[in-house]
Amino acid sequence: MKADIRVCSAWETAHERPRYTLQDRCPDCGADTENSAPAPYNPEDRYGEYRRRVKRRERDA
Numbered sequence: 001m002k003a004d005i006r007v008c009s010a011w012e013t014a015h016e017r018p019r020y021t022l023q024d025r026c027p028d029c030g031a032d033t034e035n036s037a038p039a040p041y042n043p044e045d046r047y048g049e050y051r052r053r054v055k056r057r058e059r060d061a
Helices: 048-060
Strands: 006-008 033-035
Touching: none
Parallel strands: none
Antiparallel strands: 006 033
16 A cells, blocks of 8 residues: 655755655655655564553553
């Protein structure tokens, strides 16, 4: 699945803050854009249970 919202790949050097767009190229600097969505969830993540356990402890504390 392709995300619609994209971010300028050179925003750290070309802009003060991230530039979001729907196009394949940044409208301000012309650099390529990349998917702004986070990586998908992986059910085979070996350390996922530990992260979830820490989150539960922090939430319950």
